[in-house]
Amino acid sequence: MVLAPQLDPTSEVPLYKQLYEQLRAWIESGRLAEGERLPSTRTLAGLLGLNRATVAACYSLLESEGLIHGHVGRGSYVTAQSRAPKRTLDWEAVLGSTAPMAPGPAFPAAHGSVKISFATARPSEELFPVEQVREACQAVLSGPQAASILQLGSPHGYGPLREYLLGEARREGLARAGDDLLITSGCQQALDLVQRAMVRAGDTVLVEDPVYPGVRNLLLRAGARLVGLPVGPQGVELEAFESALEREQPRLVVLTPNFQNPTGATLPTEARREILARAGRAGAVVVENDIYGELRYEGIAAPPLKQIDESGGVVLLRSFSKVTFPGLRVGWVLGPRPLINRVAEYKQLTDLHTDHLSQAVLLRFVESGDFAAHRKRVLAAGAERLAAVLEACGRFLPPGAVFTRPQGGMNLWVRLPAPLDAAELLARAEREGVSYTPGRYFEVSRRQPGGLRLSFGGLDPAQIREGVEALGRVFGSELERVRAVGAMGPAPAMV
Amino acid sequence: MVLAPQLDPTSEVPLYKQLYEQLRAWIESGRLAEGERLPSTRTLAGLLGLNRATVAACYSLLESEGLIHGHVGRGSYVTAQSRAPKRTLDWEAVLGSTAPMAPGPAFPAAHGSVKISFATARPSEELFPVEQVREACQAVLSGPQAASILQLGSPHGYGPLREYLLGEARREGLARAGDDLLITSGCQQALDLVQRAMVRAGDTVLVEDPVYPGVRNLLLRAGARLVGLPVGPQGVELEAFESALEREQPRLVVLTPNFQNPTGATLPTEARREILARAGRAGAVVVENDIYGELRYEGIAAPPLKQIDESGGVVLLRSFSKVTFPGLRVGWVLGPRPLINRVAEYKQLTDLHTDHLSQAVLLRFVESGDFAAHRKRVLAAGAERLAAVLEACGRFLPPGAVFTRPQGGMNLWVRLPAPLDAAELLARAEREGVSYTPGRYFEVSRRQPGGLRLSFGGLDPAQIREGVEALGRVFGSELERVRAVGAMGPAPAMV
Numbered sequence: 001m002v003l004a005p006q007l008d009p010t011s012e013v014p015l016y017k018q019l020y021e022q023l024r025a026w027i028e029s030g031r032l033a034e035g036e037r038l039p040s041t042r043t044l045a046g047l048l049g050l051n052r053a054t055v056a057a058c059y060s061l062l063e064s065e066g067l068i069h070g071h072v073g074r075g076s077y078v079t080a081q082s083r084a085p086k087r088t089l090d091w092e093a094v095l096g097s098t099a100p101m102a103p104g105p106a107f108p109a110a111h112g113s114v115k116i117s118f119a120t121a122r123p124s125e126e127l128f129p130v131e132q133v134r135e136a137c138q139a140v141l142s143g144p145q146a147a148s149i150l151q152l153g154s155p156h157g158y159g160p161l162r163e164y165l166l167g168e169a170r171r172e173g174l175a176r177a178g179d180d181l182l183i184t185s186g187c188q189q190a191l192d193l194v195q196r197a198m199v200r201a202g203d204t205v206l207v208e209d210p211v212y213p214g215v216r217n218l219l220l221r222a223g224a225r226l227v228g229l230p231v232g233p234q235g236v237e238l239e240a241f242e243s244a245l246e247r248e249q250p251r252l253v254v255l256t257p258n259f260q261n262p263t264g265a266t267l268p269t270e271a272r273r274e275i276l277a278r279a280g281r282a283g284a285v286v287v288e289n290d291i292y293g294e295l296r297y298e299g300i301a302a303p304p305l306k307q308i309d310e311s312g313g314v315v316l317l318r319s320f321s322k323v324t325f326p327g328l329r330v331g332w333v334l335g336p337r338p339l340i341n342r343v344a345e346y347k348q349l350t351d352l353h354t355d356h357l358s359q360a361v362l363l364r365f366v367e368s369g370d371f372a373a374h375r376k377r378v379l380a381a382g383a384e385r386l387a388a389v390l391e392a393c394g395r396f397l398p399p400g401a402v403f404t405r406p407q408g409g410m411n412l413w414v415r416l417p418a419p420l421d422a423a424e425l426l427a428r429a430e431r432e433g434v435s436y437t438p439g440r441y442f443e444v445s446r447r448q449p450g451g452l453r454l455s456f457g458g459l460d461p462a463q464i465r466e467g468v469e470a471l472g473r474v475f476g477s478e479l480e481r482v483r484a485v486g487a488m489g490p491a492p493a494m495v
Numbered sequence: 496m497v498l499a500p501q502l503d504p505t506s507e508v509p510l511y512k513q514l515y516e517q518l519r520a521w522i523e524s525g526r527l528a529e530g531e532r533l534p535s536t537r538t539l540a541g542l543l544g545l546n547r548a549t550v551a552a553c554y555s556l557l558e559s560e561g562l563i564h565g566h567v568g569r570g571s572y573v574t575a576q577s578r579a580p581k582r583t584l585d586w587e588a589v590l591g592s593t594a595p596m597a598p599g600p601a602f603p604a605a606h607g608s609v610k611i612s613f614a615t616a617r618p619s620e621e622l623f624p625v626e627q628v629r630e631a632c633q634a635v636l637s638g639p640q641a642a643s644i645l646q647l648g649s650p651h652g653y654g655p656l657r658e659y660l661l662g663e664a665r666r667e668g669l670a671r672a673g674d675d676l677l678i679t680s681g682c683q684q685a686l687d688l689v690q691r692a693m694v695r696a697g698d699t700v701l702v703e704d705p706v707y708p709g710v711r712n713l714l715l716r717a718g719a720r721l722v723g724l725p726v727g728p729q730g731v732e733l734e735a736f737e738s739a740l741e742r743e744q745p746r747l748v749v750l751t752p753n754f755q756n757p758t759g760a761t762l763p764t765e766a767r768r769e770i771l772a773r774a775g776r777a778g779a780v781v782v783e784n785d786i787y788g789e790l791r792y793e794g795i796a797a798p799p800l801k802q803i804d805e806s807g808g809v810v811l812l813r814s815f816s817k818v819t820f821p822g823l824r825v826g827w828v829l830g831p832r833p834l835i836n837r838v839a840e841y842k843q844l845t846d847l848h849t850d851h852l853s854q855a856v857l858l859r860f861v862e863s864g865d866f867a868a869h870r871k872r873v874l875a876a877g878a879e880r881l882a883a884v885l886e887a888c889g890r891f892l893p894p895g896a897v898f899t900r901p902q903g904g905m906n907l908w909v910r911l912p913a914p915l916d917a918a919e920l921l922a923r924a925e926r927e928g929v930s931y932t933p934g935r936y937f938e939v940s941r942r943q944p945g946g947l948r949l950s951f952g953g954l955d956p957a958q959i960r961e962g963v964e965a966l967g968r969v970f971g972s973e974l975e976r977v978r979a980v981g982a983m984g985p986a987p988a989m990v
Contacts, residue, residue, distance in 0.1 A: 025833060028673040088775055089808035091833040095692065125642040133645065134636035137852075141629035147620040150628065150820035178523035185680060189846035197590065201696075218844045280583055313584035325645035327851035338520060338586040349713045351684035355850040356822035357632075 007048065015050060016057035023058065027067050027078055029090050038068060038076040115433040116467035118454040121261060121322075121410045125458070127381055128325055129374050136364040140357075149356045155348040156340075157183025157332070158359035164366065169334055174306045174316060180340035182347060183354045187291045187319040187331040188214055191254070193350070194287055194315055194333060197342040198252060199224050206244055206253040206284075208236055210413075210442030210451065212261040215254055215289070224252075228444030231260060233404055235267035238274055245282050252285050257305055259292035259409025262442045262453035266407065269302040280311030288316045291331075294323045294375070295457075296408035297383035312336060320362050322410065322457075323375055328358040382408065388461035389454060389468065396472030398479045403454075410457030415439075416450035416475055419482060423449070425474060434470045502543065510545060511552035518553065522562050522573055524585050533563060533571040610928040611962035613949040616756060616817075616905045620953070622876055623820055624869050631859040635852075644851045650843040651835075652678025652827070653854035659861065664829050669801045669811060675835035677842060678849050682786045682814040682826040683709055686749070688845070689782055689810055689828060692837040693747060694719050701739055701748040701779075703731055705908075705937030705946065707756040710749055710784070719747075723939030726755060728899055730762035733769055740777050747780050752800060754787035754904025757937045757948035761902065764797040775806030783811045786826075789818045789870070790952075791903035792878035807831060815857050817905065817952075818870055823853040877903065883956035884949060884963065891967030893974045898949075905952030908934075911945035911970055914977060918944070920969060929965045 005022040007015055026032040038044070041059060045052040059076055062068045070076040140149060145160070156162055162183055169175035184190040191214075199205060201223030207215055209228025219226055227248050229236045235257060244250070255275070257267040267275070279286050288305040306316040319331035333343060347353065365371045389412055393403045400417030416422055423438035439451025456464055500517040502510055521527040533539070536554060540547040554571055557563045565571045635644060640655070651657055657678055664670035679685040686709075694700060696718030702710055704723025714721055722743050724731045731750060739745070750770070752762040762770070774781050783800040801811040814826035828838060842848065860866045884907055888898045895912030911917055918933035934946025951959055 028832070088806045089778060089780070089831075091807070091831045094778075094780065095833055095837050120647070122647045125646055128642050128645045130636055130641040130645070134633060134641075137632040137636060138629060141625055141632060146625040146629075147623050148822075150623045150625070150822040151620055152615070152617045152821040185846040185850065188844070192845045214844065214847075221841075221844060283584060283589075285584070285589060311583045312586070326647040326847075327643075327645040329846060329848070329850045336584075336586045337523070338590055342590050346716075349683070349709065349716060350687045350845065351680040351824060352709075352821075353824070355680065355824045355853050357856065358850050358852050361852065 005048070007050075016054045016061070019048075019050075019055065019058040020061045023062060024065070024067060025092055027062075029092050030088075031090065031092070032078050034078055036078045038078070040075055113433055114430050114435040116435070116459060116463050116470070118434070118436040118456060118459070118467060120437075120458070121455040122326060122458050123322060123324075123378065123410075124381065124460070126460075127374075127378055129370060129377075132368070132370040132374070133325070133361065133365065136361045136368065136370070137357075139364050139368070140360040145360065149360045151356075153353045153356055155182070155344045155353050157181075157354055158356050158363070161330075161359045161363040164363055165332055165334075169316075172304075172307065174304060175334060176312065176336075178312075178337055179334060180337040181332055181334045182340050182343055183359060184331045184333060184347070185329040185351065185354050186321055186326070187289065187317050188218075189329075189350075189354075190317040190319075190331045190333040191215065191287065191289065192218055193343045193346045194317070194335075194339070195219060195222050195224070195252075196346045196350075197339060198285065203252070204248045204250040206241070206248065206250045207444060208255065208260060208263075209444035209446050210262050210439060210448065211254075211444055212256070213441055216442075216444060219254075226444055228446055230446060231263050231265055233263075233265055235260060235265045235271060236275070238271055241275060242278055245278055245284065249282065250284050252287060253279055254287045254289060255305070256289040256291070257293075257302070258290060259295060259406050259411070261292070261409070262411050262437070262439075263413040264404045264406030264409050264411045265413075267302065269308075272302060272305055273308060276305060276309050276311065276314070280309070280313055284313065286314045288314055290316060290318050291322055292409040293318070295379070295382055295410065297379055297386050299407040306334065315339060323378055324362065324365070324371070328362060330354060330358050330362050382410075382457065384461050385456050385459065385464060388464040389456040392465045392468035392472075393454075396469045398472060398476040400479070401475065410455050412454045412456060413439075414452050414454060415448065416452070417479065418450060420475060420478055421449040422452035425478060428478075429471055429474045432470045432474055434467045434474075436471065500543070502545075511549045511556070514543075514545075514550065514553040515556045518557060519560070519562060520587055522557075524587055525583070526585065526587070527573050529573055531573045533573070535570055608928055609925050609930040611930070611954060611958050611965070613929070613931040613951065613954070613962060615932075615953070616950040617821060617953050618817060618819075618873065618905075619876065619955070621955075622869075622873055624865060624872075627863070627865040627869070628820070628856065628860065631856045631863065631865070632852075634859050634863070635855040640855065644855045646851075648848045648851055650677070650839045650848050652676075652849055653851050653858070656825075656854045656858040657827075659858055660827055660829075664811075667799075667802065669799060670829060671807065671831075673832055674829060675832040676827055676829045677835050677838050678854060679826045679828060679842070680824040680846065680849050681816055681821070682784065682812050683713075684824075684845075684849075685812040685814075685826045685828040686710065686782065686784065687713055688838045688841045689812070689830075689834070690714060690717050690719070690747075691841045691845075692834060693780065698747070699743045699745040701736070701743065701745045702939060703750065703755060703758075704939035704941050705757050705934060705943065706939055707751070708936055711937075711939060714749075721939055723941055725941060726758050726760055728758075728760055730755060730760045730766060731770070733766055736770060737773055740773055740779065744777065745779050747782060748774055749782045749784060750800070751784045751786070752788075752797070753785060754790060754901050754906070756787070756904070757906050757932070757934075758908040759899045759901030759904050759906045760908075762797065764803075767797060767800055768803060771800060771804050771806065771809070775804070775808055779808065781809045783809055785811060785813050786817055787904040788813070790874070790877055790905065792874055792881050794902040801829065810834060818873055819857065819860070819866070823857060825849060825853050825857050877905075877952065879956050880951050880954065880959060883959040884951040887960045887963035887967075888949075891964045893967060893971040895974070896970065905950050907949045907951060909947050909949060910934075910943065911947070912974065913945060915970060915973055916944040917947035920973060923973075924966055924969045927965045927969055929962045929969075931966065 005019055007018050041052050041055040045055045068076045069079045166181045199222050203224050205219050205224045206227050206229055208231045227244050230240050306314045315335035317333050403414045404412055423440050426438055437453045439448045502513050536547050536550040540550045563571045564574045661676045694717050698719050700714050700719045701722050701724055703726045722739050725735050801809045810830035812828050898909045899907055918935050921933055932948045934943045
């Protein structure tokens with residue numbers, strides 16, 4: 001028996017858990033056969049360079065699941081085959097042989113001690129108008145459309161909602177003659193369908209760096225070659241964009257011009273025009289991911305790329321998720337009809353059409369006026385939360401830390417002074433009850449060890465203050481420690 | 496100006512409409528520039544080998560949309576550029592350069608004259624228990640889970656529904672130790688996620704022939720090499736399966752053992768065991784698409800492949816769609832955990848998770864007992880409809896026509912005697928007010944010009960009788976005509 005588990009000491013998943021996952025998979029696949037004896041905890045710890053307690057924790061877990069059993073003084077033996085029927089098919093081998101490109105690290109699972117989590121960009125549940133959603137459900141299922149809502153529909157989406165959204169898009173000057181709109185299961189699916197329609201293995205795609213991992217991982221799995229565009233406080237840096245465009249001749253550029261995830265940065269109007277002009281000349285398609293655009297709490301909105309584009313090369317993605325309820329998966333894609341036709345083919349192949357009930361309920365929620373009232377509440381709450389997080393960061397983060405000043409959205413980007421490493425400090429912060437997402441989950445090619453994302457949308461101002469204060473203590477004490485030992489790094493630079 | 500539109504005279508889309516679509520796309524993309532003069536209807540008809548009236552109908556449509564304008568005696572000119580801003584990006588070129596493999600013909604659009612449609616496999620709207628769905632909505636949005644239903648969730652699905660489905664799968668002996676379950680947006684997405692997790696371009700996949708186009712087209716787009724397994728009245732033919740398995744060494748076999756679409760055929764138990772034994776030895780993964788399994792109106796069910804499999808190589812796909820409401824998109828995939836983990840990665844990348852509201856509503860519908868009552872009504876109605884379609888086919892189809900005798904599902908396969916061609920006769924049937932789907936929409940490699948699918952699930956017995964009677968007249972009169980001219984073909988063979 002050769003035991004060579006692949007463990008990642010930098011992962012947020014504890015080592016004993018990683019080891020357990022591998023051993024369990026081997027037992028279930030029959031690679032570790034029934035009756036086989038496992039090495040002693042001491043031996044395996046020595047072989048793998050682990051603490052013996054780590055191996056012991058893993059063995060306990062396997063034993064508690066009945067996958068191995070131990071005899072005092074005789075070691076541990078594999079029992080699982082008696083529980084799990086013998087698999088003649090080795091799934092790890094089957095899947096391994098088709099393993100696509102590694103998608104980069106996943107989000108860490110939050111530890112049990114976390115009471116205040118800045119880790120996920122989601123709206124606050126207390127703001128959900130459950131009562132009004134219930135009324136909207138009642139209305140659509142009492143109306144003449146009820147049976148057709150329960151019936152199969154069009155890949156383009158539920159007709160009445162699609163007409164409403166197209167009408168709004170025309171009113172806002174977003175839909176051009178010859179444009180069409182297709183409703184998706186949220187913004188993520190809009191991006192997936194566009195990439196399936198357009199991206200082939202080896203194609204070059206420009207994305208922001210740092211970027212939402214759902215964008216990066218999806219494109220990597222599709223076999224795209226990603227080129228990161230550095231994001232500063234004013235969004236994508238224009239010079240980097242220009243040179244990447246010339247050098248890489250990308251097929252696609254994916255941008256989030258409003259309140260970008262993770263930085264919260266917004267592209268100024270002039271930069272938008274410049275990007276459009278250059279992309280248009282280069283013949284590159286620009287995917288405008290506008291998932292956060294409606295969540296502006298202050299300042300003046302810059303026009304959407306889709307509105308000011310002259311080349312016809314912009315595809316706009318929007319969603320109800322962030323301003324209403326992400327559990328109802330409804331987004332949409334607006335673009336030239338030839339693209340939307342192709343997207344509709346993939347939509348039909350991937351899931352026939354988007355769930356009707358949620359589409360009908362959201363339309364009713366809009367038409368009843370409840371949506372406008374809800375948005376008002378969400379914007380008011382967002383403004384308070386944004387003010388609270390900015391105030392708390394200014395007050396509690398240690399000297400040398402910098403942070404972005406978004407005017408909306410759900411995310412803010414912090415950069416800790418060197419040599420602090422946000423990924424390394426996460427476990428300590430979580431022991432203090434506070435979680436965030438370290439910058440490396442958003443990396444394309446640029447390392448920013450001090451970077452981290454604070455998602456403040458789901459927390460109230462008191463939680464935000466308490467959480468940032470606790471983070472300030474963790475970061476500050478670490479900074480004092482490293483300074484005390486003379487480990488002072490170079491001066492920090494903004495994002 | 497070079498006008499070389501690609502027209503498909505065998506398509507169900509009228510030629511004038513095909514021509515219109517192409518010219519419109521060229522005008523919108525700027526390939527036909529503003530002010531450009533179109534050829535006269537006579538000239539273009541001559542160039543393309545079309546009837547002049549066809550070209551004239553196309554020009555009228557373009558003019559009615561303001562895309563061209565005509566001057567008496569001077570011809571027609573492109574106007575669209577004034578309405579549609581100039582597109583410098585040529586979307587047809589952009590998409591054309593990445594055009595994946597042609598997916599085969601799409602479903603035809605039904606003509607306006609159709610009153611009785613056997614063309615789509617969908618449940619009957621009159622059976623939808625709208626009232627009870629409304630109650631289920633009320634219940635879930637009044638319960639303690641309401642806010643979490645509206646919040647973001649897990650890629651594996653809504654926890655309570657997932658637990659219920661896993662429990663049922665264990666109870667039925669479908670879930671093995673080490674299996675896991677993930678909820679999808681219907682069965683189609685379950686298939687898409689499994690193929691994304693497993694199939695790479697060039698992989699060989701065995702599918703039934705004829706087969707549901709959603710299976711064929713999805714796999715073709717993924718770059719798979721499809722090998723068709725002939726389907727007879729007893730499902731896939733075993734000898735063909737055996738030799739294909741040896742010859743092709745497929746990565747995957749996709750089967751619909753119960754009430755296969757389009758044939759309605761069901762694999763007997765012994766054939767199931769044989770297929771599993773052979774696939775197991777060959778190390779091929781079997782995807783069991785069991786979308787119709789619950790719709791058995793008579794006879795005894797054969798065990799699911801997943802239940803009797805010993806190799807651990809079966810992945811089961813199921814759905815609520817056919818027995819409840821396809822507008823609520825909820826299906827699931829059950830298989831070994833390593834596969835489900837990989838599927839979950841793709842689920843997260845494609846749309847984060849399945850819509851929560853529909854999942855919660857369907858669970859409530861099940862728990863309230865309304866689902867069991869609804870299923871009883873659906874099965875009773877299905878039995879009546881099946882009896883009606885079998886009786887009508889026996890009575891009205893012309894001599895020499897053969898048809899399958901399913902015991903459930905929604906589809907029945909008819910084979911007309913040669914030289915009748917179901918695709919050619921469709922337009923005539925539709926003029927008589929009845930539609931169906933010709934066999935070629937389901938073809939993988941075997942041509943069956945006389946084949947056609949009758950989907951009877953959405954029609955009541957009276958409509959079924961009237962529809963089949965009308966089809967019998969159309970087919971019968973054509974048969975008399977060709978026999979009268981001595982064009983009698985060879986004797987027909989069953990499927």
